Amino acid sequence: MKPLLASCIAMGAASAAFGADLPANRFHNDHREGVQKVVFVAPQAAKAGIEGEQAAWHYLQNHIRQFGLAGTDQLELVRRKESLLGGHYHFNQVIDGVSVHRGEVVVSVSLEDGQVYRVYNNLYPAGAAKNLRTEAQLDLDDAYDIAWEQLRVHGDMTLRPDARLVLQPIGASLRLVYLVDLSVEAPYGDWRHTIDAQTGEVLEVERRGVSSRPEDVDPDDYDGPILDRSEAFARFEARKSARKAKGVAAKATVDGTGVVFLNDPRTALMTDALEDTSPAADFDGAYVTRTLRDITLESGEYRLEGPYVRIVDFEAPPTPPSTTTDGNWDARRGDNAFNEANAYFHIDQSQRYLQSLGFSGAKGIQDAGIRLDTDAVNGDDNSFYVHGPNVIKMGRGCVDDSEEAFTLLHEYGHAIHFDINDNWSGGDTGAMGEGFGDYWAGSYRYSTPNGRAWNPNWAFPWVGHNPCWEGRVLDNTVAQYDPSETYDAHVDVHGHLSDELWSTPLFQSMRTLIDRGVPREEVDTLLVESLFGTSADMTMRDMATLIVDTAERLYPAGPHAEVFTEKFRDQNILEANDGQLQSGVAVTVSGDRNSTEQFTIEVPANARKLTIETKGGSGDADLYVKFGAEPGLSDFDRASLAIGNGEDLTFRRPKEGTYHIMLHGYSAYSDLELVATVEDGGSGPRGGWVSSQSFASILRGGSHRDYTIDVAGDSLSLELEWGGSVDFDLVLLDASGNEVGRSVTGNPETLQLDTTGKHGAYTARVINNGGSYASFSLKATQR
Incomplete structure (x- = not known):
């Protein structure tokens, strides 16, 4: 029995009046099960003088307990990101002066009315801090030495090292650790070590860079001598100082020209007969000349350095960036100068396209510029984006990766989502990052000549789909999402590639919407906008819910939300629930406190009994039933209001027709099973x-x-x-x-x-x- 039912009914009615069309909130499914993860906030009457940052603090002060903390004393506002819809306030969780790694709550505040409309919670409840030690026994040098020795480093550093002390969530508790980032030539990679700050134990070693395809490097394969860490650090700093000392002459910004591939040679010529080893003349029809905007002129020398991309050499093999004396790059494939002009053109163009969508100024994404090395990765057949130093590294094995717009824009896709959400990690973000990168590149290719006509569903049409690498596709529509799995990058789950499971509904939604008259620009806009206000540990269902919500907010009169919902449901990323129950078939439902979910069951003539019940899951949802119309909290034929999820209603000799069933969240609930069963019968019991x-x-x-x-x-x-x-x-x-x-x-x-x-x-x-x-x-x- 529920002594607060009357007040809950009143609150539920108010909630329904304000936000009947809001999506159901999302919940954590780890040790924080039942704690809200994504909260869609119903519109409220504006409070005078409370908007923006004040509105974010006000919301947290009034709702922090539902996220597992007693107060807001552990929260520290660290940044504000602005998008088309709102300002997004990122609050780090800090305990005794030490940040909780990925512990964050993001409050999104509408630019239109200054009120909170969405919250993403990845805080760790107060119980995680029990018996916590926040004083390290090791210092930074100790941590660097441990990571260096474990890697057996035998090649110079490529990027600045970094180490920081954080509280690392491990299960339901927190542990004081150092996160040590080392980028080295051998064993090649951008490595992150998680090291216990008390004992020096190496808890985890992972690759920090995100690659366009799988890679496999094992430090244990090397048993030779290792470099001296202090000397290697000193050499890196000396190289950096030497580069800084060179940049003293006066510079001008001018436009140049470059010979490039507008997409890739196969798409341009509409043939898959081209190979990396094809005669040079076979490629002549694929080249075009384009403007290279805002490049640098210094002391009579033109360089591919602009406001949004800088072509540099920071990684082996050593290849100084090309320059010209007239501002024109006319090299062809096989010459790295062509790769550099092609890379500059496509990254610069993609940034300017982002700005044309409205992401400029305070809403800018990656507009401070990115560094790109077209002859990197030790010459291997792969490419990487590395968050933190914010660099793109392109390989030259088999087909040079920088020859293809798709590969360049795939890596830039990673740069986009990391710039918006620098806590992009955990959950299904590995696969979603790859899928978004494939979408971003595929969307551009679809807009180019022949992009729609020649294998539009191929990802990496030139670098892949050849003897070196099979590439990927954007139409793996048979892959199905399994919420019990975790989708990392480039992994096989139930016979399907994780990256394709995410890219497919994005890309196919775009194609369907374009066919229905929606501009490609609108689809790109809503997908970029949906990344704002997010944090760590997202699942595909979390992100899909955010995409549909963003579509409804940006284009409420358009088909955008409908199409994305359909495509996500086709692959079980969103559960396909139209509310129509089948007799004896259970559906799984989750909801927030005071949320409502409506269902129906058809009862034939002469049915003997209709039974409606709920079971399992966590939390508490109540059951309301009405014949012929949707029930409400004060308008129903029958209701079951038991504590927990064991509701049970039976109708003897039910009427022929439609029975409407409503679940009302007395409290937040998740993974509840609802089943309605119709039994045929004769003339009586x-x-x-x-x-x-x-x-x-x-x-x-x-x-x-x-x-x-x-x-x-x-x-x-x-x-x-x-x-x-x-x-x-x-x-x-x-x-x-x-x-x-x-x-x-x-x-x-x-x-x-x-x-x-x-x-x-x-x-x-x-x-x-x-x-x-x-x-x-x-x-x-x-x-």
Whole structure:
């Protein structure tokens, strides 16, 4: 029984009035199970003087307990990102001056009305900090030495090293660790070590760079001598100082020209007969000349350094960037100068396209510029984006990766999502980052000449789909999402590539929307916008929900949300639930406190019984049923309000037609199973048949509540119990409203009635004769 039901009903009605079309909130499914993860906030009346950052703090101060913390003292505002829809306030979780790694809550505040519209919570509840030690026994040099020795470094550093002390979530607790980042030529890679700050134990070693395709390097394969760490650090700093010392002459910004591939040679010429080793003349028809905007002129020398991309050499093999004396790059493939011009053109163009969508100025993404090395990765057949130093590294094995716009823009896609959300990690973000990169590149290719006509669903049409690498596709529509799995980058899950599971619904949504007259620019805009306000540990279902919500906010009159929903449901990323229940088939439902979910079940003529029940999961959802129309919290035929998820309603001799079923979140609930079962029957109940119904609620003193009981048996028994010292009565009325029974004897009240030949709808009336609220339960049994 639920003593707060009346106030919850009032709150639910208010919530429904403000936000009937809001998506259901999302919940954590790790040790924080049941804690809200993505919260869609219903519009509220604006509070004078409270908007922007103040609105974000105000929301957290009033809701922090639902995220598992007692107050906001552990929160520190670290940055604000602005998008088309809102300002996104990122609050780090800090304990005793040490940040919780990936511990963050992001509050999104509307630019239109200054009110909170969405919250992404990745905080760790207070219990995680029990017995926590926040004083390290090791210093930074110790941590660097441990990582260096474990890697057995035998090649120079390529990027600046970094180490920081954080609290690392491990299961349901926190552990003080160093995160050590080392980028080295051998063993090649951008490595991250997680090292216990008390004991020096190496807890995890991972690759920090995100690659366009799988890679496999094992430091244990090397058993030779290692470099001295201090000397290697000193050499790196010396090289950096030497580069800085060179840049002292006056510079000008001018436009140049470059010979490039507008997409890739295969797409341009519409043939897959081209190979890396094809004669040079076979490529002549694929080249075009384009403007290289805002390159650098210094001391009579033109360099490919502009406001949004700088072509540099920071990684082996050593290849100084090309320069010209006239600002024109006319090299062809096979000459790295062509790769550099091609890379500059496509990254610069993609940034300017982002700005044309509205992501400029305070809303800018990657507009401070990115460094790119077209002859990197030790010459291997792969490419990487590395967050932190914000660099792109392109390989030259087999086909030079920089020859293809798709590969360049795939890596730039990583740069985009990391710039928006620098906590992009955990959950399914590995696969989603790859899928978004493939989408971003595929969207551009689709807009180019022949992009729609020649294998539009190929990802990496030139670098892949050849003997070196099979590439990927953007139409793996048979892959199905399994919420029990974790989707890292480039992994096989149930026979399908994780990257394609995410890229496919994005790209196919774009194609469908374009066919329906929607500009490609709108699709790109909503997908970029949906990345704002996110944090770590996202699943595909989390992100898909955010995409659909963003589509509804940006283009409420368009088909955008409908199409994305359809494509996500096709691959089980969003659950395909149209609300129509099939007899005996359970559906899994999750919801927030005060949320409502509507379903229907069709009952044929002459059905003997309809049973509706909930079971399993966590939290508490109540069950409301109405024949012929959707029920509400105060408009229903029958309701079951038991504590927990064990609701059960039975209709004897149900009417022919549609029964509407509503789940109402008395509290947040998740993974609840709802099942409605229709049983065929003859003219009446079978021998030995028993049916029970239970009702529970609270009732104000001096009032009554009626419950309809469909009687199909030969006897009816009622039992009423209540709490407290007040006095209740129980009255039974027939279908005509005539009183046919009354019990006024005490707690419990009981009634028995012979209903042989008297079937139909009876009313059990519960009366509270006292002067205060009291909870009660009523049980009706038919035989």
